[in-house]
Amino acid sequence: MARRDELVGEIALLRSVKLPSPFLNKAEALLTRYWAGANWQAREEILRGVNWLLNLARLPSAGPAPQARTRRPPKRHRRAPLGA
Numbered sequence: 571m572a573r574r575d576e577l578v579g580e581i582a583l584l585r586s587v588k589l590p591s592p593f594l595n596k597a598e599a600l601l602t603r604y605w606a607g608a609n610w611q612a613r614e615e616i617l618r619g620v621n622w623l624l625n626l627a628r629l630p631s632a633g634p635a636p637q638a639r640t641r642r643p644p645k646r647h648r649r650a651p652l653g654a
Contacts, residue, residue, distance in 0.1 A: 574601055574613075577620050584627055593627035 581598050584591075597620045608616060 573617055574605065577601060577617070577624070580624060584624070588627070591627040593623045597623040597627070 577597070578601055581594055581601075584594055600616050600620050600623075605613065605616060
């Protein structure tokens, strides 16, 4: 139970430092939603899974994908009026 509390605190710390990560969301769901209904063996597996997810969330590439730059359409040139 103490390890679970440590991991919940670590998730909160990572959220305050980094941009939101889907790995943090999944880790939090495992520790909250699925924890209560799990037996002790399943809780050990949850803790291992949460450790793995937090390691992935710490990677620099785990943040949201950078926004792709969109190209502007080429400028259209006006034709000079005929006979001017």
